[in-house]
Amino acid sequence: MGSSRLRPPAALPDAHARTRNLTQFVTFLVLKGSRGAGSRRRHIGRLVILVLSLLTYVAVGAWSELAIEPLQAKLQQPGAPQPEPSQPTPSAPPPAEPSPPQPSWPQPSQPAPSPLPGQAEPSQPAPGPAQQAVVGPTPSLPVGYTIGASDVLAITVWDQADLGGRFVVDGDGTFMFPYIGRVKAGGLRLQELETELKRRLKEGYFKDPQLTVVVEQYQSQRLYIVGEVRNPGTYPLTGNMTLIEAVARAGSTLPTASYEALVVRNPNGKKAEGPVLPDEAGGGNVVRVNLKALQSGAPDENVQLRNGDTIFVPRAETVYVFGQVNSPGSYAITQGTTVLQALSLAGGVTDRGATGRIKIMRIVDGEEAEVSAELTDAVQAGDTIIVPERFF
Incomplete structure (x- = not known):
């Protein structure tokens, strides 16, 4: 009997044909190996794994021919748009947070020193737009101060520095x-003393x-601050001192202070040896x-002080509130305070209070009297304000 020999099939032109031929070729090898010794049959499992690997490789090649190659051929045609190489898109920087506006405080102007004799004054550049800021009013200098005993003077002679001093x-x-x-310096103003020395x-x-x-x-001129202030005592009168500056030096008024201050002046301009109270x-x-108006910025209330003045801040007048209040x-209180305002100071009437039967205990002609009051x-x-309890 003539033996028929298995031959590997011819390769087909397409990918599917190649896959089929490769499968037949592997089958041919397996069958050929099975005709040998029995030990070769044990390698069938290995050959099956080889077949699966080859099928995977062929499938990948077929997919490249069917999908990628036609796309590359289309892109290589004349006039076809070429894809631009992808570049990383730079991330836009996060928007800067707006900084809060900074208040532009007016800078105090520093007086330039006077030039030495024989020297020309340095020329100042014209201020630019940024330098033309509005500057607040400078504090008043004690140009009208009258020199007195115990004052300490600082004298500077520009062309003879060894002559100056304290x-x-x-x-x-x-x-x-x-x-x-x-x-002679006592009784002279600063400008008058300069003229005399020259x-x-x-x-x-x-x-x-x-x-x-x-x-x-x-040291020569002083004033006295007494009453409801934090630091009462004697203070030097410096320059053109006003009432609000003097009260500030005394630490301001206490919570128990009245809204009125009394400035007591000595009669005929006599020098005071101590504080003088209003009844004296x-x-x-x-x-x-009126301190309340002064604190509100009323310029007429800011009195110009003199040597020997006494500033007296009395204690505020008070009322007593009892009964059904919080x-x-x-x-x-101040002048003109009503019953309703006094009750508001006491936290208001409770839910058990009777506002229609409010009574005031008042001293009349030296005797205590009960007065019915409206709000x-x-x-x-x-006065003592009494708020009774409701009946129901």
């Missing part, structure tokens, strides 16, 4: 100055002396100031 005014109003001896120095010592005089320590001075020498106790009635200093 000078204390003696009790007679004079002080010793180099070359010219005793100089005149004395020109008499055989200097041709055109340039000097300045300032008060380093104010005549009515014409007492200036009444916070019974003593409360400061719109004005109270007086020392």
Whole structure:
């Protein structure tokens, strides 16, 4: 019997044919190996794994021919758009958070030092738009201050630095100055003393002396602050001091202070040896100031102080609120305070209070009297407001 030999099939042109031929070829190898010794049959499992691997490889090749190759051929045609290489898109920076506006505080102007004799004043550049800011008013200098005993003067002579220094005014109003001896300063203003020193120095010592005089320590003029302030006492009168500046130096008023301050002036301009209370001075020498209006910025209430003035801040007038209120106790009032306002200071009436039967205990002609009151009635200093309980 003639033996028929198995031959590997010819390869087909397409991918499916190649896959079928490869499968037949592997089957041919398996069948051929099965005709051999029995030991070769044990390798069938290995060959099956080989077949599966080859099928996977062929399937991948077929997919590349059916999908990728036609796409590449289409892209290679003339006029076909070429894909741009992908570039990483730069991420836009996060929007900056708006910074809160910074307040532009006016910077205090610093006075330029006076030039030395014989030197030209330095030229200042014209201010630009950013430099033309509005600057607040500068504090008033004590140009009108009158020098007195115990004041400490700082005198600077620009062309003779060794002549300047600190000078204390003696009790007679004079002080010793180099070359010219005793100089009368008591009762003079600062500009007047400068003129006197220049005149004395020109008499055989200097041709055109340039000097300045300032008060380093104010000791000759003082005022007194008493009453409902945090730090009552004696304070030096510096320059053009006003009432609001003096009260600020005393630590401001206490919560128990009245809304009125009394400035007591000495009669005929006499120097006071201590504080003078309102009942010790005549009515014409007492200036009444509304502190509430002063705190609101009323310029007319800001009194110009003088040497020896006494600032007296009295205790506020009070009323007492008891009964069916949330916070019974003593409360400061002003002139014209009503019963309703006094009850508001006490936290208001409770839900058990009877607002229609409010009573006021008041001292009339030295005796205590009971007065029926309405909510719109004005109270007086020392009144005791009683809110009774409702019947139902």
